Amino acid sequence: MVLISCQAKVFKVEGFEECVRQSFEKSLTTAAFSQEIARLRRLNVEDAFLCGLLHDVGRPVLLQALSDYRNDSEVDAADDDILTTAEEFRIPLACRLITSWELPERLAVIIQHQQTPAETPEFDQQAAILNLAIDLANLALDADTEMPEQLTHPMIGVLNLYPDDVAQVLSQHAEMLDWVRSTI
Amino acid sequence: MIATNYDYDVVVIGSGPAGQNAAVEAASLGGRVLIIERERHVGGACVQYGTIPSKTLRETALTLTAFRRRSGGIYEISHDSQLSISSLMTRLEEVVRAHQNATQQCLDMANVERAQGKALFISPNEIAIRDIAGNTTIASAHHVVVATGSRPRNPPNADVDHENIFDSDSVLSMIYLPSSMVVLGGGVIACEYASTFASLGVKVTIVDKWPSPLGFLDSDLVDVLLKQFRANGGEFRGDTVVSSIDWDGVSAARVFLEGGEVLTADKALIAQGRIANLDKLDIENAGLEATDRGLLAVNEFCQTAVPNIYAVGDTIGPPALASASMEQGRRAMRHAFSGELHSSSSLIPAGIFTIPEMATVGLTEQQVIEQHGAAMVGKVDFGRLARAHIMASSAGVLKLVAEATGHKLLGIQIAGNGATELVHLGQMAFLNDMSVDTFATTIFNFPTMAEGYRLAALDIIHRRDAGAASTGSNRDVALQPEGSLS
Numbered sequence: 001m002v003l004i005s006c007q008a009k010v011f012k013v014e015g016f017e018e019c020v021r022q023s024f025e026k027s028l029t030t031a032a033f034s035q036e037i038a039r040l041r042r043l044n045v046e047d048a049f050l051c052g053l054l055h056d057v058g059r060p061v062l063l064q065a066l067s068d069y070r071n072d073s074e075v076d077a078a079d080d081d082i083l084t085t086a087e088e089f090r091i092p093l094a095c096r097l098i099t100s101w102e103l104p105e106r107l108a109v110i111i112q113h114q115q116t117p118a119e120t121p122e123f124d125q126q127a128a129i130l131n132l133a134i135d136l137a138n139l140a141l142d143a144d145t146e147m148p149e150q151l152t153h154p155m156i157g158v159l160n161l162y163p164d165d166v167a168q169v170l171s172q173h174a175e176m177l178d179w180v181r182s183t184i
Numbered sequence: 185m186i187a188t189n190y191d192y193d194v195v196v197i198g199s200g201p202a203g204q205n206a207a208v209e210a211a212s213l214g215g216r217v218l219i220i221e222r223e224r225h226v227g228g229a230c231v232q233y234g235t236i237p238s239k240t241l242r243e244t245a246l247t248l249t250a251f252r253r254r255s256g257g258i259y260e261i262s263h264d265s266q267l268s269i270s271s272l273m274t275r276l277e278e279v280v281r282a283h284q285n286a287t288q289q290c291l292d293m294a295n296v297e298r299a300q301g302k303a304l305f306i307s308p309n310e311i312a313i314r315d316i317a318g319n320t321t322i323a324s325a326h327h328v329v330v331a332t333g334s335r336p337r338n339p340p341n342a343d344v345d346h347e348n349i350f351d352s353d354s355v356l357s358m359i360y361l362p363s364s365m366v367v368l369g370g371g372v373i374a375c376e377y378a379s380t381f382a383s384l385g386v387k388v389t390i391v392d393k394w395p396s397p398l399g400f401l402d403s404d405l406v407d408v409l410l411k412q413f414r415a416n417g418g419e420f421r422g423d424t425v426v427s428s429i430d431w432d433g434v435s436a437a438r439v440f441l442e443g444g445e446v447l448t449a450d451k452a453l454i455a456q457g458r459i460a461n462l463d464k465l466d467i468e469n470a471g472l473e474a475t476d477r478g479l480l481a482v483n484e485f486c487q488t489a490v491p492n493i494y495a496v497g498d499t500i501g502p503p504a505l506a507s508a509s510m511e512q513g514r515r516a517m518r519h520a521f522s523g524e525l526h527s528s529s530s531l532i533p534a535g536i537f538t539i540p541e542m543a544t545v546g547l548t549e550q551q552v553i554e555q556h557g558a559a560m561v562g563k564v565d566f567g568r569l570a571r572a573h574i575m576a577s578s579a580g581v582l583k584l585v586a587e588a589t590g591h592k593l594l595g596i597q598i599a600g601n602g603a604t605e606l607v608h609l610g611q612m613a614f615l616n617d618m619s620v621d622t623f624a625t626t627i628f629n630f631p632t633m634a635e636g637y638r639l640a641a642l643d644i645i646h647r648r649d650a651g652a653a654s655t656g657s658n659r660d661v662a663l664q665p666e667g668s669l670s
Contacts, residue, residue, distance in 0.1 A: 035347075042233060042354040045347040104359075156316060160224050162302060163318045 013063045014071075015079060020060045021184070022141075027056050028183055029137035030130070032176035036169050037129045041159060044126075050103070051110045051130050052137075058093030062086040091115075117155065128155040140173045147173045192218045194517065195311050195325035197303040197465070200228025201506040202497030203331030204287055206513030210327075211294035213521040218323055219296050220303045220313055225284045226291065229333050233353040235506055239537055240279050241356065242380045244272045246539060249383050253576035269358050272384070299323070303332075305470040308490050327492050327520045330480060331513065332465065334458035334498035342368070342429040342454050348437050349429055349452045352377065361386055362450035366439050368426060370397035372536050374455035375409065379539040382416040389447060391439060395422040398536070401597070402548045404563065404581050408599035409538050412579050416539075429454070460499040477501065485519035486512050494520065508532045533611050535604035540580055543607035546595035546614060549585045560590035562620070562643030566600045569639070570631035577601035582636035584610075586620050590648035593620050602633050609634055620644050 013020050031052030038048035066082045069075065095108040110127050113120035114134060117127035132155040140147055151166055161169075193215035196207045204226065207219045223232065230236060251259065291298065299321070301313040310324045336351035338344045346354040352373045363386065367378040370392030382388040390397065390413075397420060398406050410420055425442040429452055432438055437452035459478050467474065471490045475481050480488050480495035488495050494516035497509035511532055518524045533545040552559035566572040566580030580600015586593050596610035613622060623641035628634040 038357075039346050042346060042357055044357045044359050045345070047359060150318070160222075160316060162222070162314070162316050 013060065013067050016063045016067060016082070019083065020063060023056050023059045025180060025184055026134075026137050026141060027053050028180040029140055029176060030055060030133045032179060033133035033136040033140075033169065033173075034129050036172055036176075037133060037159065037161075038126075040161070040165055040169065041125065041129070043129065047104075047107065047110075047126065048129055048133075051107055051114075051126065052133050054094060054098060054103075054107065055111050055114050055130055055134065056090060056094065057097055058090035058095075059086050061097065062089055062093055117158070125159065128158040131155050132159065136169070136173070140177060190309060190324040190326050192216050192297075192323060192325040194218070194327045194329060194520070195220065195303075195323050196329040196331055197311065198228060198331035198333055198461075198497070199226040199287070199291075199298075200230050200331060200333050200497060200509065202333075202509035202513045203228065203329065204291060204513070205510040206329045206331060206494070206496060206517050207296045208290055208294045209514040209517040210329075210521065211296050213517060215517075215521065217294070217296045218299060218325070219291065220299050220301060220311065220323075222300070222302050224300065226287045226298070227280075227284050228331075229335070229353065230506060231280055231283055231287075233356070236280055236283055237276055237356050238376060238380070240276045241269065241272055242376070242537055242539065245380050245383045249539070250576065256576075269356065269361060272361075302464065304464070304466040305468075305472075306466075308470045308492055327494065327517075328470070329513070329516060330462075330465070330467075330488075330493065330495040330499050331497050331509075332461040332499055334460050334504070336454065337457045337459045338454055339456060341427065342452075343431065344454055345431065348431040349454065352453070352455045352458075355453050358451065363387060364449040364451075365389075366391060366437060366447050366449040366452045367455060368392070368429065368439070368452065369455040369457070370394055370399070370420075370422070371455065371457060372398065373458075374453070375538050376536065377453060377455065378418060379409065379413050379416070382413055382418040383539045385417075387449075388413075388416075388418045389449065390418065390420045391424050391426060391441070391447065392420070392422055393425055397422075398542075401536075401542065401544065402550070402583065404583055405542045405544075405597050405599040408540060408579060408581055409542065412540055458498060458504070460501070462499060485524075486516040487519065492520075503532070503534060505532070505534055507535070531611060531614055533604075533607050535607070537604065540577070540600045541603045542597075542599040543603040544595070544597045545607050545611045546593070547585060548595055548597060549583070552585050552587065552594050556587050556594070558588035559594070560586045560588055560644055560647060562586070562590075562640040562645075562647065564636050564639040564643060566633075566636065569633060569636055571633050571635065572601070574631060575601060582606070582640050584620060584623070584637070584640040584644060586644055590644045591619050591621070593618070598636075606633050606636070609637060 031049045034048040034052035035045045038045045063086050066085060070077050095112050098108040106123055110123050110130055113127040114130045117124060117131045120127045132153055135153060139145060147170055149167055150163055194210040194217045196203045196219045199219050199221040203219060207217045211217045299313050301315040304312045306312050310322055312320050312322050314320050336353055338351055343349060344351050355377060361384055365381055365386050365388050367374050367388060367390045370390060375397050378388045378390050396406055427440040427442050429439050436448040439447040462474050470493060472488055479501045480499050482488055482495050482500050486494045486496050496512035496516055498504050533543060536542040549559050549561055561583060563581055563583040567578040572578045583597040585595035596607060598606055620641050623637040624645055628638060
């Protein structure tokens with residue numbers, strides 16, 4: 001956790017500082033939601049947290065690498081091009097990073113299917129948790145949107161979450177955001 | 185068909201062993217039946233968190249340890265310290281799916297309808313079903329069966345986070361085998377998990393307020409379990425009261441004992457009983473009231489104080505065995521449909537899937553003494569059975585308990601490999617009112633574990649013929665010397 005919380009400070013990507021900060025903030029928030037949903041469903045809490053934390057780790061790495069390459073070469077790439085490329089390759093890179101860090105393969109499988117949980121050959125419940133947690137994190141971090149008391153989401157059915165289960169998770173969002181902001 | 189003014193003859197709430205058997209029985213008796221299940225698949229906690237997953241892990245543990253023993257040291261079985269539990273349960277999904285499919289097929293063949301949602305009583309004959317989208321439908325029925333099962337009872341002094349401190353519903357969500365574990369509780373679930381993890385090399389400490397685990401069992405059986413548990417590195421700490429349990433925030437679960445001692449382990453498991461799932465059913469709308477222990481009180485036909493409502497399985501408390509729950513479901517529906525006044529056999533075997541496993545049917549020695557004044561007991565150590573040696577499973581005991589004259593069989597207790605299957609042979613003898621002598625004169629295959637019945641029966645006959653005093657007075661009579669039975 002100490003290592004992860006320092007990562008926001010490790011990456012110094014000139015011109016993309018806010019994007020990197022947002023990525024870490026969203027990752028931490030996703031991790032927090034993931035572990036609570038996993039706790040509710042009696043699935044492994046640590047795995048869920050790690051998947052949430054690392055699901056977007058490819059983005060800052062790519063931003064750093066692409067930005068460095070632009071600075072060290074004569075390539076004339078616009079910021080938007082770099083952002084688009086990072087978005088396109090962030091998931092496969094996250095999976096490769098997880099493998100290179102010798103983390104369990106299942107984490108890579110879950111993260112690989114963060115947008116397509118129904119297509120995962122295994123760990124479908126864990127991928128569904130990550131998918132839902134990502135959207136809950138986006139919702140919680142959106143300053144213009146008030147956190148609802150209930151939610152419609154395709155993964156709610158997959159995870160068999162009843163309205164009181166969903167309400168229980170949503171009700172923890174303020175506490176989670178406090179934790180995220182104190183961690184970054 | 186018995187109902188005319190209702191949607192269904194029977195609505196069953198819960199599809200675990202009790203609920204599904206009630207539903208199928210009701211349907212086979214001609215009723216229109218609806219079963220309500222909150223999960224996506226049928227089977228209840230038995231399939232999701234309980235019997236099926238834990239027994240799958242146990243079977244792998246048994247296979248590993250048996251291979252180690254039976255190979256006679258030719259092959260050394262070891263696993264790395266980061267062994268993933270899921271890798272020990274690779275067949276789990278297949279096992280669960282097969283069980284769910286079989287259960288669903290059984291319900292389909294009986295034309296039992298199914299609804300997914302949470303059930304709440306509106307009245308004694310009306311049930312609201314709330315689905316995951318929050319929509320509510322109402323089903324009315326002549327009879328309602330409450331089979332909602334139970335969940336772990338977590339004490340207020342324990343911070344069960346399902347991450348470091350687990351209950352029995354979440355313990356198998358652990359990814360890796362911990363190096364050490366404290367198990368709180370000395371009941372069936374606690375002992376099953378404790379002995380399984382110990383056999384896998386986890387340093388397990390059981391902490392319980394009672395002097396011995398599984399206090400309802402014959403002490404001979406418990407001795408076999410504890411001997412094996414200790415041989416696997418386990419420790420049982422009885423007569424020990426826990427003040428609180430927490431996580432140190434870094435690497436250890438801490439168990440604070442009264443007196444000041446603190447036990448630490450990688451993980452902790454709280455297994456101090458289960459509570460019935462009645463609190464979200466709005467049972468008061470049906471005129472029902474839970475007992476002080478949070479259960480539904482029922483008569484011998486599992487009928488509650490509200491005559492059209494039956495309760496079965498864990499909602500009515502002990503023995504809380506799947507086998508007993510199934511019978512309760514059937515019995516309830518036979519009573520509902522036929523007004524049957526005589527219950528069927530109450531002879532329900534109990535299987536405890538520890539390592540080694542244990543099983544009982546009928547009365548224990550102590551119960552026979554209490555109810556009949558005295559008992560005559562014959563027992564055989566598995567060490568005397570050729571088959572047990574061949575299987576490298578010679579730790580065990582088979583015990584026949586007869587009335588004082590040593591003829592009528594009243595109880596069978598077995599600890600050791602295969603006990604939960606072996607007990608059924610004795611159960612059949614009970615059901616057919618066979619005497620102790622039947623086992624001595626019946627020819628069994630050789631070498632088999634069933635031979636244990638013959639040797640235990642001969643032990644009783646030997647005592648009987650020798651005019652040995654029945655127990656209550658002398659239970660430590662030595663077994664007959666080797667070779668005297670041939």
